[in-house]
Amino acid sequence: MLRGATIVFAFHALITIAGAWEHLSESEFRAKLDEGDGAIVVAYSCKKSEHLETEWSLAAPEAQLPFVSIDCDADPGICAAYGVGSISTVRLLKQGEAKATYNGPRRASAILSWASRVQRPIVSEVSSADLEEFKKADETVFLAYLNADDEASKSAFAGVAGRYHEEFSFGIITDVNALAAEGVTAPAVKCYKPLDGDTHEFTNPTDIDALEKFVKEASRPVIAELLPHNHQRLLDRGWSMVYVFANTEAERSKIRKELNKVARNQYESLTMVTVDPLEFPSLAEKLGLDPNDFPAGAVHQLSKDRIYPYPKGRGWTSSELQGWGLDVWQGRIKPWTPPGVTTTYDDLGGRIKATQRVSIRNNIPGVKIRVGGRDEL
Incomplete structure (x- = not known):
């Protein structure tokens, strides 16, 4: 043994x-x-x-x-x-x-x-002395600010943490002085994302379904990294997916930095991801891209199942992507048609109408999100 x-x-x-x-x-x-x-x-x-x-x-x-x-x-x-x-x-x-x-x-x-x-407990007991360090202990940290006797919130938080603890870190703090110093009224759950510099807040932790929705949405980076376990979760948002493929982590990291501005501006209304082609060997072709020529990218308009490959030779800056995206949004660019498929697009020539209006504040009670401004693409 x-x-x-x-x-x-x-x-x-x-x-x-x-x-x-x-x-x-x-x-x-x-x-x-x-x-x-x-x-x-x-x-x-x-x-x-x-x-x-x-x-x-x-x-x-x-x-x-x-x-x-x-x-x-x-x-x-x-x-x-x-x-x-x-x-x-x-x-x-x-x-x-x-x-x-x-x-x-x-x-x-x-x-x-x-x-x-994965060496920490599923839910860590956080002291006031450890609070600031715990906020930065992981790329995504969920911290519940609770009253010491609030067993309902503790139970709900622990249940959700049990499902996601291999992805994110979870902690509870009940120190009344720490809550006062943080200006937090219990019960509340905050999501800290040190890499993006964003904080998301949720104030109804006894609602397990709403809390889980908050965890899934608040944990989403400004530009996510597409992985087999999170692909469906990102698709389930229902908003257009922006896929950017690059061969190496160094290339993907550089592109994430370049596109941070436009991704932050469109955080609620687009889902932007970088993709390692080795993790998704057939995805590039399904998006109308050459699987041997990266970096490359495409937008998948989920509401109408339309795909718009990003033009070859165009740069990967926020301004260039936003300018191209505006042409797509206003209907000046036709969607990609797979080989052997014949179709027409009667609704082009005007602005693409969004078919989904998601308000996180309305759909998840108690959620407040603080990110950068959001201009239309």
């Missing part, structure tokens, strides 16, 4: 870059589990492993747990024992058992946040 620590392992197969990963042998793997706390990431597939290695090498020196890897070709038995198949996987092991699986983006800061998050 393997004993010992918390470890994040990476399991790899078919690595194409010699020496890019320093894998443990099976005997080293078993010894590592007995040493003490650690972390192990598991990656399987050549290209995904290659891209992960860059971010992994940045994360490992900063990690509070050891980050190590396994080559599934050399030691298939270990990978099989932990259920590692044909997709890239990141697992946290504790006492020889897989305790958490990473589903986030291949980005060093996100991996580090996850490794810390």
